Amino acid sequence: MKPSKTQAQLSDEARKRPTINDIARLAGVSKKTVSRVINASPYVREDTRERIEAVIAEMGYAPDPQARGLAFRRSFLIGVVHDNPNPQYVVTMQQGLLDGMRGSGFELVVHPCDRQNPSFLEDLRGFVERQKLFGVVLTPSVSEDERAAQLLREIGCEYVRVASVSLDDANHMIETRDRVGGREAGRHIAELGHTQVAFISGPPMFRSSHERRGGFEEGLAEKGLALEAQFAMEGAYTFESGIAAARDLLSRPNRPTAIFAANDEMAAGVLHAARDLGLRVPEDVTVVGYDDFDLATRLWPALTTVRTPTREIGRLAVERLMGRDDERRNPKDRLPTLVVRKSSGPPPKA
Structure with missing residues (x-):
């Protein structure tokens, strides 16, 4: 034997x-x-x-x-997870994901969440396991939460993270380079001749808030300017928070002559507040936003803003997830760029 x-x-x-x-x-x-x-x-x-x-x-x-x-037991479903307060971002990202999935046989499943909720990780696990997802695209600020990425690794679910900086290896990342966009806004405002400038951030839990502010301050510094603490306001990436912050800033005796809002929703709120206070844009105050969604061209005056190709980023993210992305693409093609319209101009004369 x-x-x-x-x-x-x-x-x-x-x-x-x-x-x-x-x-x-x-x-x-x-x-x-x-x-x-x-x-x-x-x-x-x-x-x-x-x-x-x-x-x-x-x-x-x-x-x-x-x-x-x-x-083989996985479905032909791809999930997108978001906790973004800006509905236009969510819709535009979904359009990009659908662009990338066209003709692939895959379908999109959407999972809104609140990553500050104690059940956040449990809910995320349940979503992935119930749907037997092929993979997941994580958008800000969920993408910035290392716990979410670790959970997906543990349960063997493929994922791609969309974030303002690199947080993972290249196979799992699409980087939006928000600091570059913030720098463009700072340079533009400084080159127009403004010296009293304000910034309205998004929520502090979003890495993009910090990256856009960091870039903005770098752009100002190139011209010898600095963002004063009294002119740095916290917003929430919502229209209402833009109104509230702008009313505070523009009601002061020593008000800023230029405001950079960290997304277009808040910039729209700034325009609304300025009009309520009897101020003209850009004659009395310059307003610059960030995103360049359709909203930017539907405002009056049309908004100077930093264009970030969110739809293209969504397409690239899902193609990377499915293994269809072309590695020969130049990453510079998705860098933020400034689009100058009617809402920015030189400071008012004394």
Whole structure:
């Protein structure tokens, strides 16, 4: 009778078995790409597929059947998770995701949440597991919460994070570079000749609030200016918070001659408050926003703002999730850029 293998021998053999990480390293690709080849995904270039299959054959790699079973039980659903108070951002992001999914056979499922709620992580897990999601796109500020990314890693759910700075490896990130946009706004206001400038931020839990302010201050500093503490106001990325902050700023005897609001919703609130106070834009006060959603051209005067390609970013995020993104694309194509319209001008003459 053939003797059974000892535990040590079994353990030895397990250690010698090639893993998916070994295949990825030898083929010079990501683990995600190897997984797509194993699961017969159509979204892998033919030359890449052939290279990976050759390594698999050479190494005698056999994927874990239990892990593959889990993969095949997943649905053709992609989730987007958001807790953004700006409805236009949410809608525009969804349009971009749908652009990227067109013709793929995947469908979009939306999960609004409140990451300050004690049940946030439990709800997120339930959403992913109930829907058996193929993957998830995390948008700000959920994308900035490391607990959410860690949860998705633990349960084996693919994800891509959209955030103002890089928070993860490249396969999991689309970076929006908000500091660059803030810098453009600061330069523009300083070059117009303003010296009394104000900033209305978004909620402090959003990384974009800090990045846009940081860039704004850098743009001012290039011209020898600084943002005074008395002119730094906290908003909530909502129209109403823009009105409240602007009424405070513009009712002061020593009011600012220019206001940079960290999104277009708040900038619209600034225009509303200025009009209520009998001030002209831009003759009495310059107003600059951030986003360049459709709202910016529907206001009077049309809003000078920083354009961030949210729809394009949504498309890139979901394509990256599905393995369809083209790595040859220039990341500069999605950098924020300033769009000058009628709401900005030189400061009023003394």
